[in-house]
Amino acid sequence: xxxxxxxxxxxxxxxxxxxxxxxxxxxxxxxxxxxxxxxxxxxxxxxxxxxxxxxxxxxxxxxxxxxxxxxxxxxxxxxxxxxxxxxxxxxxxxxxxxxxxxxxxxxxxxxxxxxxxxxxxxxxxxxxxxxxxxxxxxxxxxxxxxxxxxxxxxxxxxxxxxxxxxxxxxxxxxxxxxxxxxxxxxxxxxxxxxxxxxxxxxxxxxxxxxxxxxxxxxxxxxxxxxx
Amino acid sequence: xxxxxxxxxxxxxxxxxxxxxxxxxxxxxxxxxxxxxxxxxxxxxxxxxxxxxxxxxxxxxxxxxxxxxxxxxxxxxxxxxxxxxxxxxxxxxxxxxxxxxxxxxxxxxxxxxxxxxxxxxxxxxxxxxxxxxxxxxxxxxxxxxxxxxxxxxxxxxxxxxxxxxxxxxxxxxxxxxxxxxxxxxxxxxxxxxxxxxxxxxxxxxxxxxxxxxxxxxxxxxxxxxxxxxxxxxxxxxxxxxxxxxxxxxxxxxxxxxxxxxxxxxxxxxxxxxxxxxxxxxxxxxxxxxxxxxxxxxxxxxxxxxxxxxxxxxxxxxxxxxxxxxxxxxxxxxxxxxxxxxxxxxxxxxxxx
Numbered sequence: 001x002x003x004x005x006x007x008x009x010x011x012x013x014x015x016x017x018x019x020x021x022x023x024x025x026x027x028x029x030x031x032x033x034x035x036x037x038x039x040x041x042x043x044x045x046x047x048x049x050x051x052x053x054x055x056x057x058x059x060x061x062x063x064x065x066x067x068x069x070x071x072x073x074x075x076x077x078x079x080x081x082x083x084x085x086x087x088x089x090x091x092x093x094x095x096x097x098x099x100x101x102x103x104x105x106x107x108x109x110x111x112x113x114x115x116x117x118x119x120x121x122x123x124x125x126x127x128x129x130x131x132x133x134x135x136x137x138x139x140x141x142x143x144x145x146x147x148x149x150x151x152x153x154x155x156x157x158x159x160x161x162x163x164x165x166x167x168x169x170x171x172x173x174x175x176x177x178x179x180x181x182x183x184x185x186x187x188x189x190x191x192x193x194x195x196x197x198x199x200x201x202x203x204x205x206x207x208x209x210x211x212x213x214x215x216x217x218x219x220x221x222x223x224x225x226x227x
Numbered sequence: 228x229x230x231x232x233x234x235x236x237x238x239x240x241x242x243x244x245x246x247x248x249x250x251x252x253x254x255x256x257x258x259x260x261x262x263x264x265x266x267x268x269x270x271x272x273x274x275x276x277x278x279x280x281x282x283x284x285x286x287x288x289x290x291x292x293x294x295x296x297x298x299x300x301x302x303x304x305x306x307x308x309x310x311x312x313x314x315x316x317x318x319x320x321x322x323x324x325x326x327x328x329x330x331x332x333x334x335x336x337x338x339x340x341x342x343x344x345x346x347x348x349x350x351x352x353x354x355x356x357x358x359x360x361x362x363x364x365x366x367x368x369x370x371x372x373x374x375x376x377x378x379x380x381x382x383x384x385x386x387x388x389x390x391x392x393x394x395x396x397x398x399x400x401x402x403x404x405x406x407x408x409x410x411x412x413x414x415x416x417x418x419x420x421x422x423x424x425x426x427x428x429x430x431x432x433x434x435x436x437x438x439x440x441x442x443x444x445x446x447x448x449x450x451x452x453x454x455x456x457x458x459x460x461x462x463x464x465x466x467x468x469x470x471x472x473x474x475x476x477x478x479x480x481x482x483x484x485x486x487x488x489x490x491x492x493x494x495x496x497x498x499x500x501x502x503x504x505x506x507x508x509x510x511x512x513x514x515x516x517x518x519x520x521x522x523x524x525x526x527x528x529x530x531x532x533x534x535x536x537x538x539x540x541x542x543x544x545x546x547x548x549x550x551x552x553x554x555x556x557x558x559x560x561x562x563x564x565x566x567x568x569x570x571x572x573x574x575x576x577x578x579x
Contacts, residue, residue, distance in 0.1 A: 004520050004521050004523065004524070005518075005519070005520035005521055005522065005523045005524025005526065005527060006517075006518070006520055006524075007287055007288070007524075008288070008553075008554050008555035008556070009517070009555050009556070010555070045291055046290060046291060046331065046332060046335055049290065049554050049555050050555045103480075112517075112520075113480060114480065115480045145480065146480060202332060202336065203364070
């Protein structure tokens with residue numbers, strides 16, 4: 001199939017944030033991180049033009065705070081909250097449902113669409129009795145045409161083995177190092193998120209791999225078996 | 228659970244819109260923007276060859292306009308990497324226009340033009356050798372790789388190609404060019420003579436064409452490529468791809484990852500095509516091929532009007548249009564256009 005005559009090429013990025021009650025003391029830092037991302041993207045406009053950024057929060061239920069958007073056009077970031085328990089299944093089902101329709105919408109608008117990326121952040125583990133593994137398998141399935149690259153970041157009480165399972169490749173899985181305070185880890189995650197989003201926008205030219213990952217300071221990559 | 232409508236705001240045009248044209252260079256450095264992108268003429272190409280050299284050619288939504296940054300020292304030892312290279316001439320059987328232009332992204336971030344080209348006339352002007360290469364961004368000195376590939380490639384063809392052309396040993400051609408990269412990388416950068424080390428430093432795509440004039444009119448083209456640079460023929464029916472270029476994957480999701488020299492694909496062989504009088508052969512990198520797509524959009528129209536119907540633009544017009552401004556398409560662009568002269572009936576005196 002030949003590429004049509006696209007009006008632009010874009011990379012959809014989904015930030016999927018744990019909004020369970022345990023995040024309550026730290027959600028302000030996360031929101032500040034999103035504001036910093038917005039500030040950066042409004043300066044790095046060439047990179048921002050290639051990104052469509054979506055924000056999804058989850059606890060027992062899931063909320064879309066920002067439809068895939070051009071951050072150059074956005075005045076304020078929405079604010080995440082924190083309450084309840086984590087349901088990973090809910091988050092995975094939401095991604096499985098919305099990514100195909102988002103991609104179709106972008107294509108119908110004339111965009112060439114690169115494989116979506118998910119930045120998944122959690123400070124815990126699935127606390128509800130649920131089959132989150134099946135929902136994750138559906139999301140990562142080879143049969144799912146628009147399956148995203150998933151980067152998983154674990155902080156606080158996150159289970160490193162589960163974080164490793166969520167990521168689509170070992171080099172996409174990170175947990176905060178032992179002894180690093182959760183607030184600090186969130187701040188470092190936010191910086192890495194901004195750098196990765198900007199670099200991915202820049203990287204969509206010239207044959208670079210489309211996802212440019214910046215390892216957050218104070219995190220341990222699970223690509224090497226050090227846990 | 229589906230979110231309520233009001234929890235999913237989409238900030239489209241007209242809603243809480245901030246001025247999206249902020250540009251890093253104008254805010255945080257001393258670089259002065261040349262002009263506000265809003266002031267750029269949206270339709271500078273009127274279809275009759277009209278153009279203004281003082282303004283970028285805008286296709287659709289423009290990207291930002293700014294003064295290019297100097298190439299950073301880490302890209303030396305080739306400190307004389309020009310932003311733009313332009314060439315053009317006629318031989319007995321062909322008219323050529325060629326340009327290689329640093330992309331807006333590389334201009335913005337102080338990176339060199341990673342594309343390059345070389346064109347040579349031979350056989351009393353009845354045969355052309357064309358090479359176009361695109362250094363792979365993830366390889367730090369790929370601009371050196373693309374230059375080595377096109378220069379070595381043309382030299383190899385000139386020295387060793389078959390007569391007739393179809394007897395050329397294309398596998399030897401690709402293999403020798405790949406090894407030239409390995410040798411050059413070892414000599415200049417002091418790395419080991421391995422394809423792996425060379426690939427990580429100097430990987431580059433390459434597409435070459437040998438164009439033989441047909442005494443009866445038109446020409447026969449042998450093309451051979453490694454990676455996603457491409458070859459097209461522009462005719463009255465539009466753009467027809469004859470080699471390379473970028474395919475969407477079967478699932479319609481695009482990828483920007485490419486394979487290039489010194490990696491050698493299995494089963495190297497040349498593609499053969501004919502260009503008739505009035506048609507144009509195009510060899511280009513993906514910086515041209517991606518926005519062109521199938522050629523059915525605005526970029527296709529720009530180049531159909533500039534190059535089609537027997538019209539040959541001036542060298543400066545050719546380069547200026549190749550430097551078109553279109554949001555998110557900010558890769559280096561290289562394009563070589565070849566018109567057969569024999570039997571031409573076009574409006575351009577050069578073709579007659």
